[in-house]
Every structure is written in structure tokens, then in C-alpha cells.
Amino acid sequence: MGLGAGRLLATGIVLLSIAWPASAQSPSPRLALNEDVAEVGVAAAEGSALSGDVSLKEGIAPEAGEGAPAVAGPIVAREARVVGDGARTRFIMDLSGPAAVSVFMLDEPYRVVVDLPEMHFELPAETGKSGKGLVSAFRYGLISAGKSRIVLDATGPVAVDKAFVLPAEKGQPARVVVDLVRSTRTAFLETLRVSRDRMNEAQKAEALPGPAPNDGKLRIVLDPGHGGIDSGAIAKSGTLEKHIVLAFANQLKEKLAANPRYEVTMTRTDDSFMPLRGRVQFARQKHADLFVSIHADSFSGADIRGATVYTLSERASDRMAASIAESENKSDILAGVDVPEDTDEVSDILIDLARRETKNFAVVFARNVIKELKPDVRLFKRPHQQAGFMVLKAPDVPSALVELGYLSNPDDEKLLTSAEWRDKTAVAISRAIDEFFRSRVADMAASGPVTPQVGEP
Numbered sequence: 423m424g425l426g427a428g429r430l431l432a433t434g435i436v437l438l439s440i441a442w443p444a445s446a447q448s449p450s451p452r453l454a455l456n457e458d459v460a461e462v463g464v465a466a467a468e469g470s471a472l473s474g475d476v477s478l479k480e481g482i483a484p485e486a487g488e489g490a491p492a493v494a495g496p497i498v499a500r501e502a503r504v505v506g507d508g509a510r511t512r513f514i515m516d517l518s519g520p521a522a523v524s525v526f527m528l529d530e531p532y533r534v535v536v537d538l539p540e541m542h543f544e545l546p547a548e549t550g551k552s553g554k555g556l557v558s559a560f561r562y563g564l565i566s567a568g569k570s571r572i573v574l575d576a577t578g579p580v581a582v583d584k585a586f587v588l589p590a591e592k593g594q595p596a597r598v599v600v601d602l603v604r605s606t607r608t609a610f611l612e613t614l615r616v617s618r619d620r621m622n623e624a625q626k627a628e629a630l631p632g633p634a635p636n637d638g639k640l641r642i643v644l645d646p647g648h649g650g651i652d653s654g655a656i657a658k659s660g661t662l663e664k665h666i667v668l669a670f671a672n673q674l675k676e677k678l679a680a681n682p683r684y685e686v687t688m689t690r691t692d693d694s695f696m697p698l699r700g701r702v703q704f705a706r707q708k709h710a711d712l713f714v715s716i717h718a719d720s721f722s723g724a725d726i727r728g729a730t731v732y733t734l735s736e737r738a739s740d741r742m743a744a745s746i747a748e749s750e751n752k753s754d755i756l757a758g759v760d761v762p763e764d765t766d767e768v769s770d771i772l773i774d775l776a777r778r779e780t781k782n783f784a785v786v787f788a789r790n791v792i793k794e795l796k797p798d799v800r801l802f803k804r805p806h807q808q809a810g811f812m813v814l815k816a817p818d819v820p821s822a823l824v825e826l827g828y829l830s831n832p833d834d835e836k837l838l839t840s841a842e843w844r845d846k847t848a849v850a851i852s853r854a855i856d857e858f859f860r861s862r863v864a865d866m867a868a869s870g871p872v873t874p875q876v877g878e879p
């Protein structure tokens with residue numbers, strides 16, 4: 423997936439990583455949880471932000487040297503559960519083999535994030551919808567190539583007392599165990615502050631986009647929404663938005679490939695997750711001339727249907743647009759991605775100008791899309807809407823978000839799941855893209871480059 427997800431996700435706040443194996447025997451006297459798990463040890467990462475007042479000290483004696491035992495095929499997770507109470511809560515997930523894990527925390531809302539190598543999650547559908555004690559719910563899924571994630575929603579400030587991996591023994595499967603204890607907001611924020619400082623250091627090292635290659639190509643980035651741990655909208659029948667939009671993006675890419683001037687890339691090409699900011703960064707790194715985010719959301723009220731094109735505006739065009747943007751912007755929270763303070767404030771006049779011009783181009787593109795869809799594809803009654811979508815915030819890349827339809831509407835769902843309908847819609851959008859570039863290329867020929875070159879915001 424190019425330069426995107428892996429690198430950006432690597433900047434998460436890692437508080438402790440638990441290497442496999444860690445085999446010192448260390449039954450904890452303080453564990454009064456009814457799940458009887460004999461601990462085999464915890465290895466805290468070097469410089470762990472938890473090394474202070476949190477009692478990771480007991481029983482920490484990692485054995486050096488050995489690597490992870492070989493397991494045939496990908497690890498499979500088959501069951502997960504939460505036990506304990508409001509003072510002390512244990513999360514357990516059964517695995518087909520041992521795996522290295524790392525754990526970090528996020529606030530607003532309080533979450534504990536457990537990262538693991540890529541694995542198959544074959545758990546009952548209801549798993550994680552409700553929790554117990556300090557955990558109100560949890561989610562799991564692929565987060566990027568080679569990496570899976572579990573996100574525990576905490577009921578308040580918590581501390582990770584222990585996190586460890588057990589091998590299969592005595593008829594029990596291998597398990598990931600995370601013990602949480604109640605903490606204070608002050609202590610929680612202090613832990614976050616330390617790890618955020620480290621993350622900011624890591625982010626400084628991120629490469630700025632180099633100069634755009636002067637090859638006359640028109641660069642288009644297609645952005646199939648959601649992915650991996652974040653399924654997006656789910657239709658009553660179980661159809662997932664993330665699958666529909668990836669299928670559509672592939673079809674659209676194929677249409678665009680007919681034009682040799684286009685260079686088309688996608689923010690994801692498989693069922694993995696990319697954070698919203700990562701999608702914006704991806705477009706900027708690719709020197710995109712156009713960014714098209716593709717969605718098929720749901721909205722309360724099954725009568726809402728039809729394609730809608732959204733462009734960026736701080737003020738939403740109406741309540742529905744505001745609500746769609748709000749739910750889209752929650753993607754990172756669902757996936758346990760740290761969302762840095764909004765660094766979006768425009769201090770640089772150049773960026774401001776670029777942004778205004780970029781927005782104008784985006785609006786032109788949105789109108790093209792609506793015009794091309796109209797003859798063939800059912801549109802929402804007000805098909806061009808504006809709202810504060812995070813994914814549309816690149817200051818120098820004209821960006822639009824196309825809701826192909828709404829999975830909450832059964833008739834729309836029928837269309838969205840039809841390859842034929844998607845094909846027809848992809849043809850219409852590719853025509854809109856052609857038209858957008860025809861007019862832009864004419865402008866550029868007349869007046870030189872139209873997009874001012876700007877630095878990083």
C-alpha cells in the first residue's frame with residue numbers, strides 16, 4: 423500500500439511491547455479474577471512509559487535469545503472475553519499460536535489498543551459488542567498489512583497492569599491477556615503525555631513530499647473508505663461498506679487505466695485500515711491532482727437514498743451532511759488511531775490561498791460528477807453537499823467524497839451490490855474526471871500552473 427498506512431501507524435503510542443517468549447513463572451497474588459491464568463511473564467519494552475508507578479515490576483523476567491516459535495499458517499483468534507469488575511478487569515483472547523503484542527492507550531474516549539501480527543479473526547459475530555468492568559466494548563481487525571489490532575473501549579481512566587502472552591498448555595489454547603486497573607485521569611494523562619512526546623519525535627522524521635515528477639501525468643488517488651478493523655456502514659443483510667467501496671474503486675481504476683495520461687493509485691488495495699490523516703498524506707505524497715474518496719454509508723431513515731457528492735467546508739450545508747461527516751470522522755477513533763491536536767489552523771497565507779483555490783476546483787469536480795451521474799444513476803435530492811470531512815483536508819489537492827448510495831436503504835443496497843450498476847456508475851465518474859482534467863489542462867495552458875506550491879501545513 424505504498425508509503426501510507428504502515429509508516430503512519432508506526433507512530434502510534436507504544437507503551438509496552440511484550441516479546442515472545444517470556445517464560446519466568448510469576449503467579450500474581452493480586453489477581454483475583456475468576457479466569458485462572460498462570461502467568462508466564464511480562465517483558466516490558468525498553469524505556470516503557472509504564473515503568474513508573476504501574477506494577478509491571480512483579481514477575482518481569484524476560485528470557486533472552488529465543489525467537490517466536492514457528493506456527494504453521496496465520497494465527498487464528500477464535501474467542502475473546504472480559505472478566506473482572508470496576509477495579510480490575512482482564513481481557514483474554516484465545517489464539518491458535520503465540521504472538522508478540524504491544525499495548526498503548528488513547529484518550530477522548532479512553533481506549534486501550536493491543537497490536538498483534540496479522541491474524542484471522544474467527545469469532546462469534548456478537549463478540550465485543552458489550553464488555554465488563556473497566557471495558558465497555560471492544561473491536562478487532564486488520565489495521566495494515568501484517569498487523570492486526572484490538573481496541574478496548576474503557577469506561578474511564580485505566581492503567582495496564584500487565585499484558586502478556588501464554589503458550590498453549592494443559593489443553594488450553596495460547597492466549598493474549600491484558601489486565602487493566604482503575605486509574606486517575608491525572609495519571610492517565612501523564613502516561614499519554616510521555617508517549618505522545620515520543621510520537622511527535624517520530625513524526626518529525628516523516629519525509630516531506632519531494633518535487634512532483636515532471637512527466638506530464640495527471641495523478642488521481644482513489645480512496646476506498648474504511649477497511650480492516652473499521653467496516654464502515656453495515657446493511658441489515660450484513661453487507662459491509664468497506665467491501666463495496668473497494669470493489670467500486672477497483673472498477674473505477676480499471677476505467678481510468680484506459681487513459682495513458684492518468685496515473686491512478688489507491689489508498690488501500692486490500693481489506694486493511696488507513697487512518698484519515700494517512701489518506702490525506704498519501705494523496706499529497708503522490709502529488710495527486712485529484713482525490714476521490716468513495717463511500718456507501720448509512721443514515722437513519724431508510725428512505726434516504728441516492729448518490730451524493732461532498733466537498734469540504736467548515737460549515738456543513740445541512741444537518742444530514744454534518745452528521746455524515748461526524749460519523750466518517752470517527753473512523754480513526756474506532757480503529758484506535760491517535761488523532762493529534764488539529765494542526766489544521768491556517769497560519770500561512772499561501773496555504774490559505776491554495777486551500778481556497780483547491781476548494782473551488784473540488785466544487786467544479788463535484789458538479790461534473792453530478793452532471794455525469796444524472797442520466798444513469800439515482801441521485802440524492804440535494805446531490806452536492808458540504809461538510810468538514812477530515813479526509814478532504816489536503817490544502818493543495820482538489821478532493822471530493824462520493825457517497826455512491828446508502829446501505830441503510832434496501833433499494834440502494836441492491837444497486838451497490840450489483841457489479842453491473844457499479845460498472846455503469848464507474849463509467850459516469852470516469853467521464854466526470856475526464857471533463858475535470860480537460861478544463862484544468864486548458865486553464866493551465868492559458869495561465870501556467872494553477873495550484874500554488876505550498877509547504878507542509
Ligand SMILES: [Zn+2]
Nearest residue numbers: 647654717719
Ligand atoms: Zn463511509
